[in-house]
Amino acid sequence: MQKISCKYCDTSLRVRTFTPGFEYSCPKCNGLVYRSASSPLSIVVMSFSTLIIFYWMITSNILTVTLIDTKSRSILDSIVILFQDNYPVSSAILLITIVIIPVLMILLINTIIFGKKLGFNHNILRSLVKIYDLIKYWNMAEVYLIGILISMVKLEELTTMEINLGFWVTLMYVIMFYLTLIWFNPHDILGTIDVKEKDENAILKSSIYLILALIFVIPSNVLPIMPTYKFGVEYNNTIWEGITALWEDKDYFISLVIFFTSICIPLLKIISVLIMILMAKYGIFKNHKKMMTIYYRVNDAWGKYSMLDVFVVVIAASFVQFDQLVRIESGTAIMPFTLVVFFTMMASKSFDVRLIWEKK
Numbered sequence: 398m399q400k401i402s403c404k405y406c407d408t409s410l411r412v413r414t415f416t417p418g419f420e421y422s423c424p425k426c427n428g429l430v431y432r433s434a435s436s437p438l439s440i441v442v443m444s445f446s447t448l449i450i451f452y453w454m455i456t457s458n459i460l461t462v463t464l465i466d467t468k469s470r471s472i473l474d475s476i477v478i479l480f481q482d483n484y485p486v487s488s489a490i491l492l493i494t495i496v497i498i499p500v501l502m503i504l505l506i507n508t509i510i511f512g513k514k515l516g517f518n519h520n521i522l523r524s525l526v527k528i529y530d531l532i533k534y535w536n537m538a539e540v541y542l543i544g545i546l547i548s549m550v551k552l553e554e555l556t557t558m559e560i561n562l563g564f565w566v567t568l569m570y571v572i573m574f575y576l577t578l579i580w581f582n583p584h585d586i587l588g589t590i591d592v593k594e595k596d597e598n599a600i601l602k603s604s605i606y607l608i609l610a611l612i613f614v615i616p617s618n619v620l621p622i623m624p625t626y627k628f629g630v631e632y633n634n635t636i637w638e639g640i641t642a643l644w645e646d647k648d649y650f651i652s653l654v655i656f657f658t659s660i661c662i663p664l665l666k667i668i669s670v671l672i673m674i675l676m677a678k679y680g681i682f683k684n685h686k687k688m689m690t691i692y693y694r695v696n697d698a699w700g701k702y703s704m705l706d707v708f709v710v711v712i713a714a715s716f717v718q719f720d721q722l723v724r725i726e727s728g729t730a731i732m733p734f735t736l737v738v739f740f741t742m743m744a745s746k747s748f749d750v751r752l753i754w755e756k757k
C-alpha cells in the first residue's frame with residue numbers, strides 16, 4: 398500500500414503497489430490519480446523509432462499543389478518559405494510546436510530513463526521531469542495533422558492538389574509519438590508521486606493570464622487571419638468571416654470544427670477559469686465541485702486544439718503563392734490569436750483546482 402493525495406481534490410488515498418499498465422482514479426472527483434509507465438525498454442524503442450520517422454516526416458513532401466506552376470512542400474520547406482516571405486511568427490509557431498518541442502521531449506524521455514538506470518543525481522532528473530511536464534502541452538503534432546486535412550479543402554477550391562507520401566508519414570509519426578507519450582510516465586520511472594506543491598499565488602497568476610488573454614481577444618477577432626487574393630480580388634477574412642464563408646460554400650462540417658476550436662474552446666476556457674477563480678475565492682457553486690473538476694481536465698486536454706485555424710492558415714499560406722494572381726497570406730491576427738490560446742492555456746495550467754475543494 399502506498400499513501401498518496403489526489404492532485405485534483407487533495408483527498409488522501411491508499412493505493413496498492415503499482416504494476417505496469419496500472420491506472421487509479423480518485424473515488425471522490427474521478428480524476429486520474431496515477432498511471433504506471435510501460436516497460437522502459439519498449440518506451441526507448443518506440444521513441445527512437447519515432448525520432449527516425451520524425452526526420453522522414455519533416456523532409457518529405459506533404460502535398461503537391463498546381464495552378465500556374467506546381468509546388469510541392471515539406472514541413473521544413475514551409476518553415477523556410479514563411480520566414481522568407483516575412484511571416485516570422487507563423488514560421489516560429491511551426492518550428493517550435495512541430496520540430497523543437499517534440500525532439501526535446503524525446504531527448505528528455507530517454508535522458509530520464511537512462512539517467513535513472515545509470516544512477517544520475519535524483520534532483521537533476523526531477524528538474525528534467527519538470528521541464529518535460531512544462532513543454533508537453535505545446536507539442537502540437539496531431540493538431541497540425543488535422544490542420545493539413547482542413548487546409549486541403551481550402552486548397553482544393555483554388556488549385557489542383559495531390560497528396561504525397563509525407564502526409565502518410567506524418568500520420569504514422571503522430572500515432573507513434575502518441576504511443577510513446579502514453580507509455581511514458583516520468584514520475585513512475587523515477588518512483589516519485591506526481592503531486593505538485595500547492596501554489597499560494599495560483600489565483601493571482603491565473604487572473605493575470607486571464608486578463609492578458611482578454612486583451613488579445615479583440616485584435617484576434619477583428620484583424621484578418623487569412624487574407625486571400627483571387628485574380629485581383631481581395632478577400633480579407635477574419636476568423637468569423639472564414640467560418641461563414643466555409644458555411645456558405647456548404648463545407649458545414651469544417652465550418653463547425655473551426656467555429657468550435659477557434660471561438661468556443663477559448664471562450665469556454667476563459668469562462669471556466671473565471672468561474673473557478675470565483676469558486677476558490679468566494680465559495681460559490683459549492684455543489685458543483687466535481688463537475689467543475691471534470692471540466693477542468695477536459696479543458697486541459699482540448700485547449701491546444703484552438704490552434705487548429707492557425708495551422709490551417711500557415712499551411713495554406715506556405716502553398717498558395719502564385720504571383721499576384723492567387724495568393725493566401727498569413728494574416729496579422731495570427732499573433733494575437735496565438736497569444737489568446739497561450740494565455741488561456743497558462744491561466745488554466747497555473748490554477749490549482751484543489752483550491753475549489755478547500756473552500757468550505
Ligand SMILES: [Zn+2]
Pocket residue numbers: 403404405406407408423424425426427428
Ligand atoms: Zn480527487
